Amino acid sequence: MRAVIFDIDDTLYPYDVCDKKGMNELYAAFLEYKEMSRSEFDLLVSQAKKAVKLRTGNTAASHNRMLYVQAMCELRGIFSPEKCIRLYNSYWDAFLDNMRLYDGAIELLEKLKTMGVAIGFCTDLTVHIQMRKLVKLGISHIPNAVVTSEECGFEKPDKSMFITMLEKLHASPSEAIMVGDSIEKDMEGAANCGIYPVLFGKKSDKYEYAENFEALYKILEGICR
Ligand SMILES: [Mg+2]
Incomplete structure (x- = not known):
């Protein structure tokens, strides 16, 4: 062979333990821009993912968390590139640190x-x-x-x-x-x-x-x- x-x-x-840590950090970072309960936040995440996957289909981009946080910010009317980068990094830094x-x-x-x-x-x-x-x-x-x-x-x-x-x-x-x-x-x-x-x-x-x-x-x- x-x-x-x-x-x-x-x-x-x-994967799951890292994703959970990442989502907790993403929630904490998002609260600095917009007050919301964890259940509202989880709903927003699923709406954003759905919107991204609808456009990207069966491609690598359908998993891109920069697109997810962009859609989350857009849906809540708080979009800026700086926020997107901060939110994206909050998820991945926590995810990677727990691998x-x-x-x-x-x-x-x-x-x-x-x-x-x-x-x-x-x-x-x-x-x-x-x-x-x-x-x-x-x-x-x-x-x-x-x-x-x-x-x-x-x-x-x-x-x-x-x-x-x-x-x-x-x-x-x-x-x-x-x-x-x-x-x-x-x-x-x-x-x-x-x-x-x-x-x-x-x-x-x-x-x-x-x-x-x-x-x-x-x-x-x-x-x-
Ligand atoms: Mg696998």
């Missing part, structure tokens, strides 16, 4: 590298944020390649994501494994391209799975040796 491709969110680290790799992740990634396996990170969202996450997680030295949906114009499970990654890693589909937590995006997307999928973090009747990095290590060790 020449290459292992990893999803990032909820595969290398738990922790899953136990055993760094050991596995470094082991694969010493075995000469090429490593790719294939992820929906914008490239700037995903690069910052990799640096913050302390794994900047790991990937041979990163592919984002911003780069491809489509999100997983679109084939372009996987094909672009294989090109960057100089690997054929049969030489690669995809590890991810989403059945639809990661498992079906990889399988449709002929890449062997391994589900992370949950059980499955259909796909080989690993509930943690220890179990994943055993699977990959057997295949990559």
Whole structure:
């Protein structure tokens, strides 16, 4: 096996705890511009997301939090570029500060590298944020390649994501494994391209799975040796 491709969110680290911290900081920052209850704020966030997703569709921009905070400010009549940047940073600074790799992740990634396996990170969202996450997680030295949906114009499970990654890693589909937590995006997307999928973090009747990095290590060790 020449290459292992990893999803990032909820595969290398738990997303929800970081998102929660980010949203708390965003709320605190928003209160400085506009008084509102947390439930009003949560409603505003969902209205803003809906408005953004309506325009951007199935693209990386549909997750761009600068567009979310812009729409939030516009909906409340308090828009300014400076506020948008402040709000955006309040979310991402808190999010990034609370990121922790899953136990055993760094050991596995470094082991694969010493075995000469090429490593790719294939992820929906914008490239700037995903690069910052990799640096913050302390794994900047790991990937041979990163592919984002911003780069491809489509999100997983679109084939372009996987094909672009294989090109960057100089690997054929049969030489690669995809590890991810989403059945639809990661498992079906990889399988449709002929890449062997391994589900992370949950059980499955259909796909080989690993509930943690220890179990994943055993699977990959057997295949990559
Ligand atoms: Mg994921």
